[in-house]
Amino acid sequence: MDQQLAVFIAVAEKKNFSRAAEELHMTQPAVSQYIQAFEREVGTRLLERTNKYVKLNKAGEVVYDHAKEIIGLYTKMQRLVDDLTNKTSGPLAIGASYTFGEYILPHVIANMLEDHPLVTPTISIGNTRDIAELVSKHQMDVGIVEGDFQHDKLVIEPFAEDNMFIVAAPDHRLAKMKKVIPQDLEEERWIVREVGSGTRKAADNMFESLKISPEHLMEFGSIQLIKESVEAGLGISLLSQWAINKELSAGTLKKVQVDALPFTRKFSIVTSSPYRTKALDTFLEFVRKVSSEGA
Template sequence: MDQALFVFVAVVERGSFTRTAEELHMTQPAVSQYIAALERTSGAKLLERTNKYIRMTKAGEIVYHHAKEIIGLYARMQNLVDDLSQVASGGISIGASYTFGEYVLPHVIGRLRDRYPLIRPAITIGNTKEIAELITHHKIDVGIIEGEYEDKKLLIQPFAEDIMEVVVAENHRLHSESRATSKELQSETWIVRESGSGTREATDRLFAQLQLLPASVMEFGSTQIIKESVEAGLGITLLSQWAIRKETALGTLRTIPAEGTPVTRQFSLVTGVAPYHTKAAQLFIDLLQEGEWAAGKLLR
């Protein structure tokens, strides 16, 4: 790998030639020489430097963005080569959308660590769109998303089914109904996730199916806040059974039979289209695709 790219990224992220030289065990003139060589190669000035700051030029921003990807790809390539002669070990970066990431993934990681204690997982949680973008830009090894998502640059493989139901507070009036109608659902305040999340995509699908135009909608970026709000009687929502297991066991939240429910969706594995994975990533993928997961028996 071109050492100048590595040095350039280090200078940008540390904001200092001096700190970069110290951390990379180089002299400051050597750092300057690497940056100058990269600027000659690219044919553009990449950094604006004064006594007070270091700032990327427009050309520098382009080089930085692609240098990060190149460094990540090089590291993955080296890991793949190392894996040929090593036991399962090393790091794996996993991205997951909120429902799976917060309520299911910790159990999966626990099982992975039991089998392969030398594997070191790093977890990123985001909505479905954010996780897909991290895979696209080679910033994580494996992603898990909820619901429907299409991108020709990614390999998306469903591996388990999720069930979603209408959720209300313990004492909500709809709890006494045998089956809530679309008219009753429309009169309620709905608390929903932000656009781009798998949970929001499922909620919008339910609204479209029932032709619902709720009287009031509140949008929050966290499933936990939504649960707390529903418990407080601020409205109703649609959530995965996995997200409310503790609350339903305690009796603070309840699911109700409602028209158009339950809503089913897929949990899907997302990777780049390259056919190779590190040994750690492949073992994690194999774990997800085992029979019990594919049969939809998540942790039962």
């Protein structure tokens, strides 16, 4: 069954029998036989086939989603059994939201691999909602997310606090003011992340706490793009201290002086199972050091 699932997933993702066969180091007829046998076992056709493409039908979409989860659980089971006799090693699929993933995680991974070089991490960066969803479906071993996050299927462990500040270009009018009031902020153009991002959630919470409703919002999908845009004078933004340290030191961004800031949020570890590999436990030890060491 596990081989059938692997072949089905490859065909679904490659949308082509030949490319799937090449990836699996199989012949195309063998791939076709596996798919036919799998469809007989499931009891219905899962793929629409034409001369130009292969794609999932409605039943195929349901099976594909669950097949990915089953393979993820099976792989985790094998790694847990291997851990009983082996050293800390093996693959580790890590997901992280943008702030932690781009500005903190590389240092965590470097420190871990210095002591445990047999661990082979893969990293995916996305917004908080997407990372949590992948962890809940066992397609990632662990996620690091931002804000006051809740999820029925996940174990959530807050482990560090993040101070956030409003920033502007050095020549922006707000950057030159000794004290800024909420009304001043409300009139500005804000550059924010997309809905589902922890950074966007923090901005929305701050707006609510300051009792302001800015009318001019621009949504960008990257913290680096937001920083570049703020530096160019396009608007202001609420960003993590960790994300703006270099720019503050270089003087290319300035903090806006508001009494209510810094705005504080949490970073949390999310996992989907109480069973953890040695590689995952080791990674979590290094992540938790962030809280004691600070930025």
